[in-house]
Amino acid sequence: MTRPNPLRTLADIVRVQGSARADHAAILCEGRRVDYAALHRVSKQAAHGILAAGLRPGDRLAYLGKESEHYYELLFAAARSGTVLVPINWRLTAGEVEHILRDSGTSLLFVDSVTTAVAEKVAPDLPGLQIVPLDRPGAPGAGFTEWVSAYPDSELLIRARPDDPIVQMYTSGTTGLPKGVVLAHRSFFAVPNAMASEGLDWIDFRESDRSLIGMPGFHVGGLWWAVQGFAHGATNIAMREFTPSGAVELIRDLGVTTACMVPAMLRFVLAEPGVTKADFSTLRKIIYGGAPIAESLLAQCIEGFGCDFAQIYGLTETGNTVLCLPPADHVPGTRRMRAAGRAYPGFGLAILDDSGNRLPAGEIGEVCVRTPAAMVEYWNLPEATAKTLIDGWVHTGDAGYLDEDGYLFIQDRIKDMIIVAGENVYPAEIENAITKHPDVAEAAVVGVPDERWGEAVHAFVVPVAGRQPQARDLAEFLQDRLADFKAPLAYEFIDAVPRNPSGKILRRELRDRFWRDQERAVS
Template identity: 55%
Template sequence: MSRTIAELTRGHDAAAPAVVCGDRTLTYGELDCAADRIARALQVAGLPPGARVAYLGLESVDYYAALLGCARSAMVFVPINFRLTAAEIGHILADSGAAMLIADAPLRDRLDGLDGVVCVDTARFADWYSGYPAEPPVVRIDADTPVVQLYTSGTTGLPKGVVLAHRSFFAVREALAVAGENWIDWRAGDIGLIGIPGFHVGGIWWATQGLGAGATMVAMPRFDPATAIGLIRDRGVTTVCVVPSMLRLMLAEPGAERAALASVRKLVYGGSPISESLLGQAMSILDCEFAQIYGLTETGNTAVCLPPDQHYPGSPRLQAAGRAYPGFAVRITDERGDAVGPGRVGEVWLRTPGHMVEYWRRAEATAATLVDGWIRTGDAGYLDPEGYLFLCDRLQDMIIVGGENIYPAEVENAIAGHPAVADVAVVGAPDERFGERVHAFVAARSEVSARELFVHCADRLAGYKIPSRFEFVERIPRNPSGKILRRELREPLWPTGIRRIG
């Protein structure tokens, strides 16, 4: 059993397809050879172990070859969100100190000031490394060697580089194997769909899980719900990993019928809260097992899971994030960092062997987040007596109305249950009397009035939690991982100079 990304392709059928994307496929043998050649090419280019190699482009088979090549040469792979602005990309390149950039030409051409960075066009990437021997370089690599540096979404400021070691991608698999649990399992012949982009921890983690198991992993250049449905149907996809917003878009497609999705045996979802109505719709269409995962980039992706045996109609835990994997731990703390008992809301702390090495070149931020082996998540939640974690919201997103704490996710779940609502986001807005008021942004799929939504909420929420205003919009802004960009929604509501509560 491999313990590093460098070993992912070892021991599998060389003729079996490893990665499929668009019209290109790499078998395990081809991916193995490409990784060795890329590792050699990086060394010949003069990059030492620990050098940062950035990748800016749409998903492709080359993306995964580059990841393995970096892993085998003890270098650190830095995938960049291709949707970012030139300024944001420039920040990541400068902050990471990337020595090389592998990029799609149209994206690279937007950037200036790349002095000192070796640039390779993805269209010529295979030509660049193909002449080198398919022999892995001799370098020291172990479970604690840094291998990936992912940049947080930056919803509250400039993104930070989260450095993850090889162990981050194997901690869950090893824990489940030791405990004999199959919450997230892989079987012979599995075909996995990579719904989450590779520049997000969920995407790269899911890909490594499948490749480590010898599965065929199917990726899309960029996520498209109709394409995703077609790939599941035509390629017989058996395992899927998506965020709830992607699942919502997929199920809205005309082709999202039980027959088209019959090959799926397990769907893993996470990355943002899911509404009861969406989960119910998914469970009615997909005849498969469901597993919800919760974690952060800083925890190496998932640290908590709601296993398949808790996904059934009427389950009291369908709104839980789940419980910690065997050997992992969750605790809820008060403002002083002291643990609180079941039922009390506080900050969620996670302890996982997959936690980050550090925030790149940010010692103070690292010390503030990684405390005695625990990751402070910044999320608010509580534990039930059996240890299941229920999330309320991000601590900084909490709305305080007349001294009462309101978590947006609770209000959003209530509103999302209305059949006319396609998507919803709730934020706090200034209020002279109560300090804040609840403001809802609603993207509707059919005609509905604010009055109808108010009446809908009145049966489900305490009066002080019901939005004082429903603002109808075409779409809810979200980042690539599906998280609501609340800051973008809040800004116009708060006059310059007024303190933003919560």
């Protein structure tokens, strides 16, 4: 039996690996190399800088930028200073960014050249916000390097505990405003320890691995995956921004052995012009998740990449993965290929009806999980927390059933979430933005099947009497109000939004015709 990893906090990772694997590459990013000794040193300096800026343990700092080595240096600096890192999606609009900064109480913000303009736009409305540029014009990373060089390379006396918060990740909600999901250090160690306790290698990590972080670090999947690589002393390869050609190049030229991606990314990589199986000769395993995958695409991936595959299922609220479909179950043509996976050892999985009763195998209900990696809370939202965390169970909002062997099959969503290329999108947020247009009386948004993105946003719009907005007008109106991945791909004008007697939008009536010929009501 493999022993669980003795590491218990993210601060432990850099202390141990900084000594044990000092000269080994920890991060490769756009030709830059950071070894574990440097990661250990810089994270100590940055921790001093965070405290010098006036933050104290429990306070929030934020990172708004594309992927870089500095994101992970700041993550470990937060762990060493007892502060909490708030990763922000760089594709969000200024209004969306301002909400996250204000809601989290962030007082220290790190930005790169791509996001400087957004930060400067929101700063006047956020008194006390300190902004540190990561880049200088023409010198990527120079600003951060100069900032950390002012602080000592010495250990702080602050010692994090497994239950202390380390990140606060924002996920869109049914109310239309993103909620801050607070995750503790323990969230990043529970799954590998559970597998190790039973000697399972469903998702395994090796010191010799070159691990591609396909998902961005502002998503729990990307962050969780990166932390696993660091914890096991592997080399982590960060893409500043995912592109199919860039992924192929990194896998081929840097000898990537493991990678974590969403299904849409896998599709794009396989479709890249000129790509051959030889480009993926060093790959031994791909982990995928974030959205359901079509069985046909999965079969193409198994053939095209020529390596093992493992599917993971989870939420930000569960600290990422709670289930896994192991490589052994990836047999094309078998029923298991349609499953989301089964629970890790010691994790709970149940299907509940509306009254909270367990349903037998084969019956569809809400997917609920019990995991030692579960979130601490929704930040400053006790009522919302109580609706999701009930008696130790996380209510996912997904609908599915278990087979006789305990494998989960996702069928639909109880909540109204749409998944666009792995990005979680909630209709209420989009509807709120659309109805701010002076020519719109009502709006309803649903997800529809999309071959390229998995799902696409489709908006139903009720015009104000006597007016007729055009789709292009609405698209232009939303440009500065919603991130591009949330924007509807199509608008349909209707006379009235269907509602039940209590006024709730009957989304199923709107979306059923799009899904009628699909095997399941998620894509």
